[in-house]
Amino acid sequence: MALISNQIQLIRSENAFKVGPYIRGLEAEGHKIVKCNLGEPDFPLPTHIRNEVKRQLDLDNTHYTDPQGILPLRKAIAKYIGEARDIKLTPEQVVVFPGGKPPIGFCQQVYCDPGDEVIFPSPGFPIYESFIQYVGAKPVPLHLREEIGFSFRGADLEKLITPRTKLIYINFPSNPTGGVATKDQLVEIADVIKKKCRPDVRIYSDEIYEHILFDGVKNHSITSVPGMLERTIIATGASKSYSWTGGRIGWAVFPTVEEAKIFTNLNINYFSCIAPYNQEGARVAIESPESKTTIAAMCKAFQERRDLVVSKLNAIPGIQCQLPKGAFYVFPNIAGVVKNLRIDEAYKSLPEDLKKQTSPSTLFQMFLLYKYYVATMDRKSFGQLGTEGMHYLRLSIATGMEDLKTGMQQMEKAAADTKGFAAFIEKREHLF
Ligand code: PLP
Numbered sequence: 539m540a541l542i543s544n545q546i547q548l549i550r551s552e553n554a555f556k557v558g559p560y561i562r563g564l565e566a567e568g569h570k571i572v573k574c575n576l577g578e579p580d581f582p583l584p585t586h587i588r589n590e591v592k593r594q595l596d597l598d599n600t601h602y603t604d605p606q607g608i609l610p611l612r613k614a615i616a617k618y619i620g621e622a623r624d625i626k627l628t629p630e631q632v633v634v635f636p637g638g639k640p641p642i643g644f645c646q647q648v649y650c651d652p653g654d655e656v657i658f659p660s661p662g663f664p665i666y667e668s669f670i671q672y673v674g675a676k677p678v679p680l681h682l683r684e685e686i687g688f689s690f691r692g693a694d695l696e697k698l699i700t701p702r703t704k705l706i707y708i709n710f711p712s713n714p715t716g717g718v719a720t721k722d723q724l725v726e727i728a729d730v731i732k733k734k735c736r737p738d739v740r741i742y743s744d745e746i747y748e749h750i751l752f753d754g755v756k757n758h759s760i761t762s763v764p765g766m767l768e769r770t771i772i773a774t775g776a777s778k779s780y781s782w783t784g785g786r787i788g789w790a791v792f793p794t795v796e797e798a799k800i801f802t803n804l805n806i807n808y809f810s811c812i813a814p815y816n817q818e819g820a821r822v823a824i825e826s827p828e829s830k831t832t833i834a835a836m837c838k839a840f841q842e843r844r845d846l847v848v849s850k851l852n853a854i855p856g857i858q859c860q861l862p863k864g865a866f867y868v869f870p871n872i873a874g875v876v877k878n879l880r881i882d883e884a885y886k887s888l889p890e891d892l893k894k895q896t897s898p899s900t901l902f903q904m905f906l907l908y909k910y911y912v913a914t915m916d917r918k919s920f921g922q923l924g925t926e927g928m929h930y931l932r933l934s935i936a937t938g939m940e941d942l943k944t945g946m947q948q949m950e951k952a953a954a955d956t957k958g959f960a961a962f963i964e965k966r967e968h969l970f
Contacts, residue, residue, distance in 0.1 A: 545672060546672070548671040548672040549668060549669065549671075549672040550664065550667065550668035550671075550922075551664070551668060552664045552665060552668070552919075553664065553915060553916075553918075553919035554575055554576055554577060554915060554919065557575045557907070557913055557915070560907060560913075560968075561573065561575070561907075561913050564907070564908070564911065569911050570911065571907070571911050571912070571913050572911060572912045572913065572937065572941045572942070572944055572945035572948065573913050573934075573937055573941070574912060574913055574914050574933040574934050574935070574937055574942070574945055575913040575914060575915055575934060576934055576936065577713060577778075577866075577867070577934055577936070578777070578778075578781075578783040578936060579778060579781035579783075579836060579866065579936050580781075580936045580937060580938065581781040581832075581836055581839075582781065583780065583781060583782050583785070584780060584781070584823070584828065584829065584832040586822060586823075586826050586828045586829070587780055587782065587819045587820075587822055587823045587826075587829075588819075590818055590819045590821075590822040591785075591815050591816060591818070591819040594814065594815035594818045594819070595815050599814045599815050599818065600813075600814065600815060601814065602810055602811055603811045603812075603814040603817070604811060605802050605805045605806045605810060605811045606632075606633050606634065606798065606802040606805070607632060607633060607634025607789065607811075607812065607817060608634075608814060608817045608818070608821075609629060610818075610821050611634060611789075611817045611818070611820055611821045611824075612629035612630075612632040612634065612789075613629045614821050614824040614825050615629070615632045615634075615789050615791070615824065616628055616629045616631065616632050616791070618824050619772060619774075619791055622748075622757075622759075623759045623761050623762045623772075624762055625761050625762065625767050627791055628795070630795045630798060631791050631792050631793070631794070631795055631798050632789055632790070632791050632792075632798065633789065633790055633792065633798050633801045633802055633805065634787065634788070634789045634812050634817060634820075635775075635787075635788045635789065635790065635805070635812070636786040636787070636788070636809060636812055637775060637777060637783075637786045637787065637788040638744070638746040638773055638774060638775035638777055638778075638788035639665055639788065640788070640808075641742075641771070641773050641788070641790040641801065642663075642665045642666060642669065642707075642742070642744070642773070643665065643668075643669040644801055644804050645705060645740065645742055645771060646669045646670065646672075646673045646675060646705065647673060647804070648797070648800055648801065648804070649704055649705050649740050650673050650674075650675040650704050650705060651674070651675075651704075652673075652674030652675065653674070653675070653676065653702060654675045654676070654702055654703075654704035654705070655675065655676045655678050655700060655702045655703045655704060656670045656675045656676070656677060656678060656703075656704065656705045656706075656707070657678045657679075657680050657695070657698050657699070657703060657705070657706040657707065658670075658677065658678070658679060658680065658706075658707040658921070659679075659680050659682055659690070659707060659708065659709055659712065659921075660679035660680065660681050660682065660920065660921030660923065660924070660925065661682060661688075661714050661715060661869070661917065661920035661921050661925075661930065661932075662682075662707065662709060662712070662713070662714075662920055662921055663709060663713050663714075663744065663920070664919060664920060664921065666707045667679070667921050667922065667923070675704070675705075676702070677923055678698050678703075679921055679923045679924055679925075680694060680695060680698055680706075681694075681924065682712070682715060682717065684860070684871065687717050687718075687860065687863070688712060688715035688716075688717035688860065688869065689710075689717050689719055689723055690727075691723070691726065692726040692727050692729060692730040693730075695727060695730050695731075696730045696734060699730070699731075699734040699735060703735060703739055704739060704740070705739070705740050705741075705742060706731070706735075706739065706740070706741050706742065707742045707744060708727070708741065708742070708743055708744070708760065709743075709744040709745075709746075710724075710743075710745070710747075710757070710758075710864070711747035711748075711750060711751065711757065711862075711863065711864025711865040712747075712864075712865060713746075713747065713865055713867060713920075714867045714869050714915070714919075714920045714932035715860075715862065715865075715867070715869040716844075716860075716862020716863060716864055716865045716866075716867050716868065716869065717862065717863065717864075718751065718755055718757070718862075718863040718864040719758060720758065721758045721762075724758050724759075724760045724762075724763055725763055727760065728760055728763040728765065728766050731766070731769070732765050732766075735769070737768070737769060739769065740769060740770070740771060740793075741760060741766065741769050741770040741771070742770075742771050742773060743759060743760050743761060743770050743771065743772050743773065744773050744774075745757065745759060745772060745773065745774045746773065746774045746775055746777065746778055746788070747778055747864055747865040747866075748774055748779070749778075749779040749833045749837070750778055750779070750833075750836070750837060750840065750864055750865050750866060751837065751863065751864045752837065752840070752841045752844060752862070752863055752864060753841070753863060755863045755864065757864070759772065767793065768793050769793060770793065771790050771791065771792055771793065771797075772790065772791045773788065773789070773790040773791075774788065774789065774790075775787055775788025775789055776788065776819075776820050776823055778865075778866075779823070779829075779833060780820075780823045780829065780832070780833075781832075781836065782819075782823070785816045785819065785820070786812070786813075786816070787812060787816050787817065787819075787820045840866045840935055840936070842939070843935040843937075843939060843942055844861070844862060844866075844868065844935055846939065846942060846943070846946075847859075847868055847933065847935055847942055847946060848860075848861050848862075848868055850943075850946035850949075850950075851868065851870045851933075851946065851949070853950075854875075854946075854949060854950050854953050855874065855878065855953065855954070856872065856873075856874025856875035856876075856877065856878045856953055857870045857871070857872055857874060857875060857949075857953065858870065858871045858873075858874070859871070866934060866935050866936045867932050867933065867934055867935065868932075868933050868935060869930055869931070869932050869933075870930065870931055870933070871929065871930055872899060872902060872929045872930060872931055872953075873929045875902060875929075875953045876898045876899070876902065876929045878953070878954075878956070879902070879953070879955070879956050879959040880956065880959075880960075881898045881901050881902055881959065882898050884901060884959070884960075884963045885897070885898045885901060888969070892966075892969060892970075895969075895970040896969050896970040897916060897917065897918045897925075897926075898929055899916040899917040899918065899928075899929045899930060899931060900916040900917075900918055900969070900970055901963070901969060902916075902929075902931070902952075902959075903915065903916040903931060904962075904968045904969060904970065905952060905958075905959055905962050906931075906948070906949065906952050907968070908962070908967075908968045909952065909955075909958055909962055910948040910949070910951060910952040911948065912945045912948045912949060912952070914931045914932065914933050915931065915932040915933075915934075916930075916931060916932075917929065917930040917931070917932075919932070920932065933945075
């Protein structure tokens with residue numbers, strides 16, 4: 539009998555956390571790394587939220603609490619989500635989780651039986667794909683199209699829907715592309731869903747970047763389209779909007795109270811409840827008018843950085859980068875660099891076992907990290923199935939302006955360093 543179950547070996551991971559030890563290793567050798575790998579705002583937790591958490595700790599609000607989430611927070615969530623999307627919600631439909639991540643996998647446990655099909659965006663947040671085989675479901679990637687701002691049309695989705703479809707993930711503003719859906723696109727997608735899916739097919743609308751928007755663009759939710767609220771789970775949280783990734787607070791609104799109860803029971807089974815002092819902090823984050831100001835300041839900084847990074851990237855031969863409308867990532871197409879540095883040829887010449895673990899964009903990612911000290915993420919980190927021949931990187935712009943300027947200079951040098959890349963590959967080190 540094996541120590542580790544076969545099933546657990548089917549779960550994947552999020553590579554953004556894998557790059558951390560590589561960076562620490564390089565830093566220990568004395569290198570300064572420009573960190574464009576991590577998806578977390580580089581701003582402090584806003585003072586008004588911090589003060590509330592401290593106040594709650596001083597009140598000794600540190601004990602077990604409601605596993606569904608404290609009622610004042612659920613009320614605040616139902617109110618702000620409902621008002622922003624023009625929909626009616628009750629606090630009984632809301633469940634609070636330790637971050638925006640847990641409901642992703644929980645939904646697959648709750649809704650999917652073996653053989654059911656799960657549609658997810660690719661490129662997309664890796665946790666959607668990570669769980670699918672673990673729960674015995676079938677992964678069905680929905681490839682986002684660069685030419686329409688990394689979005690998809692109703693017809694793209696329609697082709698993938700079958701009688702076994704059970705769960706469909708959508709994510710706008712998107713990680714890793716920064717794409718934002720227009721109202722019309724969402725209406726078109728909703729029409730396909732209403733036409734082709736049974737009412738028990740669930741749509742998971744990941745809106746965790748709901749407040750990180752540029753150029754005056756608004757977040758549209760598919761739940762605002764008539765007939766969609768009763769099929770859709772809205773998931774979001776505090777990590778990105780309030781620069782509070784370590785607070786581990788997220789929430790989801792379910793179509794029915796019965797479903798919310800099932801998720802509450804999963805909370806009881808896995809972690810009992812979320813730290814009550816942080817839940818009070820999240821309530822203040824949602825209700826305080828000061829949050830508007832801190833979010834606006836953060837978006838202004840991200841937009842300035844986006845403008846700099848996108849213009850610098852587009853000036854590098856071999857790179858094409860779209861202007862994201864939300865979130866804090868840029869997702870350049872590096873096909874030209876792959877060609878110019880002969881990365882494809884180098885990849886093809888690798889032994890089969892190495893090839894399986896890397897990709898052309900991974901090779902450039904690792905070359906950038908180990909030779910030019912810029913940490914980025916490769917295409918493979920955002921969905922693996924059917925992505926051969928797709929050459930992209932994700933850069934997070936949640937890094938200071940000066941670091942980003944250095945990073946862009948380094949990328950420009952790396953993208954022209956044919957000899958350096960050949961020598962890097964020759965060594966057969968750090969290839970994934
Ligand atoms: N959903 C998306 C699209 C994300 O990008 C992230 C984090 O990067 C999450 C969910 C998870 O967020 P949290 O840190 O709150 O668990």
